[in-house]
Amino acid sequence: MMGTAFGLIYYLIALGLGFLVIALGVKYGILWALRALSDDDLAKVARVFKR
Numbered sequence: 001m002m003g004t005a006f007g008l009i010y011y012l013i014a015l016g017l018g019f020l021v022i023a024l025g026v027k028y029g030i031l032w033a034l035r036a037l038s039d040d041d042l043a044k045v046a047r048v049f050k051r
Helices: 002-036 039-050
Strands: none
Touching: none
């Protein structure tokens, strides 16, 4: 019974940490992408899509 309880707790902690990492990764990934894409880059992208 103890093994099952520890396994469940470990699973929940791992799940929580995984969710936190994914949420932070998405948040900072979007912020970084917006900062990396300057107006010049956006203009280039717009020109490519207008073709």
